[in-house]
Amino acid sequence: MFDPVQVRSQFPIFQQTLPKGLPVTFLDSAASAQKPQTVIDAERRVYETHYANAYRGVYRFGAQIDDELEASRDAVRMLLGAERVEEVIFTAGTTLALNMVAFGWGRKHLKAGDEILLNLMEHHANLVPWQQVAKQTGANIRYLPLTPQGELDLTRLDEFLNPRTKIVSVTAMSNVLGTLNPIRKLADRAHDMGAVLVVDAAQSVPHGIVDVVQQGIDFLAFSGHKLYGPTGVGVLYGRRDLLNRMDPIIFGGHMIEQVHLHESSWAHLPAKFEAGTIPIVQAIALKTAIDFVDGLGFDAIHAHEQDLVNYAWQELHQIPGLKVYGPPPDRRGAILSFSIARAHPEDLAQLLDRKGVFVRHGHHCTMPLHAWLEVPATVRASFGVYNTREDVDRLRDALLFAREKLRLKAV
């Protein structure tokens, strides 16, 4: 039985009270999630007992580190439903992983006139790298439009997919609208055209089951820090045959097979894409984070977060002048971005902080999406496993307080 209060008790950060006795109402897990004690302890244990560089030493500490890294790689493989452990590459995070696909795959395989299909809800991490690659190769980026509710307009896919489409890159869950995108359908349509499907799973991995094989995903990226794991580590999954046809973009130690004075050759997967010293301790503790979410169960996590989103949707809509962007709760993940008429998002975020309610404001690295929404910025509340309905109540009350402070009451 999923008990959010018990889950919350596993996170030391929530054991404090803020000045004036306020609890920490953390509603910014979409930016980065808090860490359970087990993850904090896992990092500490490595440093305190057997830290060494990875894939280098035969002495016992080095060997133990290697074993733990491989155990973590296998835990990621199982989390993603991947077939082979060498399809899991440790990276610094989603951003690096997407850059690796853009420059390692895209720059190698795209020609002038080819097309990359994106859409208006993408995070800059899944947009700017493609712009750069398009400039370098002469490929064109096309943007699939959104429906008024902030979902991909699949009725227009036929216009946007054609034999020139070589890459379709999409977020599995919008970091602003919460929209959940139909990955299997997009995979099928992309594959029909001979394109590869790249999935930005930074937001979706912490909230639901991913299965790269069943969903037909060719490349997928996510970050450890949004999955209750450490910062500094993330993952690129790639189908083995594709990774073997992709170039590395970072060169140096460990990723080589032979180095001569003017030529080098690359190591086998996954080392080919793991140049230099990887984030060893963070990658090991990523397994502890995966064990944590596995222990809770994704079905239970999903049900809990769905309850919070439903409740927040209902409570926020009681606030005069408040507009939530994106689809209804049953078609979104645990994110609600909103604005209040005549209130600046930064003012709102600052006033909420006075009540110990932590939300993000701004464009959330989605400027084209905000241009489409016709607002420069929004306020975003996002939920994790440790949030409760009381957090939603405090958000609602803090927003009412903010309205009062901003003298919006009469509206």
Ligand code: PMP
């Ligand atoms: N894509 C999405 C959808 C995100 O929400 C984020 C994080 N805000 C990223 C990519 C980038 O992740 P990171 O900063 O961990 O590289």
